Amino acid sequence: MTSTSQQTSGNSVLDIAIKNWLEWDKNVTSHQHIQKLYEDGNFNELDNILLKRMEFGTAGLRAEMGAGNSKMNDLTIIQTTQGFYEYLFKRFGNDLKEKGVIIGFDSRHNSRRFAALAANVFVLKGVKVYLYSKIVPTPFVPYGVVKFQTCAGIMVTASHNPKQDNGYKVYWDNGAQIIPPHDSGIAQCILENLQPACKKVWNDEFCHSSSLLTDPFDDVMGSYYEDLTDYCHHRSVNQSTSLRFTYTPVHGVGLDFARRSFQTFDLPMFEDVPEQMYPDPEFSTVKYPNPEEGKGVLTLSMRTADATGCRVILANDPDADRLAVAEKQKDGHWKVFTGNEIGTLLGWWAWHCYISKNPDADRSNVYMLSSTVSSMILQSVASVEGFSFEDTLTGFKWMGNRTDELVKQGKTVLFAFEEAIGFMYGNNVLDKDGVSAMSVIAECACVLDSKGCTLSEQLQNLYDKYGEHVSNNSYYISHDSQKTDLMFARLRNYCDDNNNSNAIIDKERGNRYPKKLGRFDVSGIRDITTGFDSRFDDGKAVLPVSPGSHMITFYFANESVLTIRTSGTEPKIKYYSEMRGKGAASGKRSDLISELDQLVASMRDDFYQPERNGFLSRST
Structure with missing residues (x-):
């Protein structure tokens, strides 16, 4: 080692890791950090950052910056x-x-x-x-x-x-x-x-x-926006609209690309949020630079929009692959749309634009996709309109690759989305794209406005036609992976009284899942981690097995669905729930919301038990 110190950790594996790091690392700052830890004999910290290597997965790598293999x-x-x-x-x-x-x-x-x-x-x-x-x-x-x-x-x-x-x-x-x-x-x-x-x-x-x-910058700037014109269908409406927009890139890369996107559609240029318009790696005005968090991130946007008379807010996350949307309501408050709600509007718009231009198309060859934890609204639309719908595992890696397969089979893929404000409009990009989605939803808003309709009103129109869909999604923060694993292990061995009548049994693996959650009856279980799905005679899940992460879906007798999974990029346990009504006869939306809220409350009390497991709520 480069230090004159002769001490060792007493762990030959760690000693080798320290030696290799100090020989290989030529960055002065990180090299000195490891050297100092070694000279101070801080072997516990060296163990943590040198022997716990980042795992390369389908999402690549994502971790804190600093010295060490982790x-x-x-x-x-x-x-x-x-x-x-x-x-x-x-x-x-x-x-x-x-x-x-x-x-x-x-x-x-x-x-x-x-x-x-x-x-x-x-x-x-x-x-x-x-x-x-x-x-x-x-x-x-x-x-x-x-x-x-x-x-x-x-x-x-x-x-x-x-x-x-x-x-x-x-x-x-x-x-x-x-x-x-x-x-x-x-x-x-x-x-x-x-x-x-x-x-x-x-x-x-x-x-x-x-x-x-x-x-490649200039070439891509030219061709990307030229291809983007494929999705612009109402240029004259865009040019004459009185609707105004506010936009924020939340301190990220998006501003110049968003401006070019609006110019491509001949949309009236949006109002900037001065405090957030330029790149700032410190993200100085927000705790978390994630517009999915809602009003906490969009506060400055709302202030700008109120001051400038804008009715719609558009926000990209810092790398501009996601899109958040908010709309000022007639009573003056701001509605922040969920990813599922934006997906509903964009999915309808994609179908409306396509079928208007292709009225004689073979509808069965036209596809839309969403991740399995997202709203199944597109499935409901597809059942009425006649196009094809598929759900995939969580993440655009699955939707992008499935889109590629379908296109190579001669199919037309109009749209794909995930509830985490990710949208793939068309297939110029086989991943979520907030730059294209922002102009598409802006044009949609302008056309609706020309007919005296808002985005919020059109959303309800769609629910009236295709059935109410209400969601309740959130997460808990868990920095202790062992406690997370224990929670999921408990769900897979839920009934400890050996009374099989109270459990849904995976006979192949011996797992026993809860058959009831509070007053709600569980009618089926899908465990993507193990490949089990009780809804099929052979007990095998249709979606690919994903053993590297936890993901269990509960299907209830009242037709609601609840999925619990671990995040692949953040220390979170996420849950997603949805209850679907049946067209205009589905009953009051408020009743569905109340019923779903009660189900989620039962899940929190029974499954998570935050006080015992030490999980932190999303508000922490």
């Missing part, structure tokens, strides 16, 4: 990229060098440097690299993969996570996020290629002197 830093970025290169070379061979990869980055601390270090790794291997010269929205990477026909894409971003985090998001050659088995294959290659190749890889200016490097 955090995002120069060394872990280089190691990850070396492993990614080796995996890509195994799959594509020398085509990798010719087709290359595309790399983008957001405005967070270290994002630009991390992107350059990743580019260095590929350039040193003789691979062509399209490296954006400026900050870009995440959708520009999957779009660029398809445009330039690269073998892969990398986006350095932590999306809407807190300021101390960063991430490394990976796309395959079809422009969709990776799915298994790519994640485990890449993870293994990372472990096999931990030692940095040479000193040049640490110089973030190195790649910029290489003939293998190309800046």
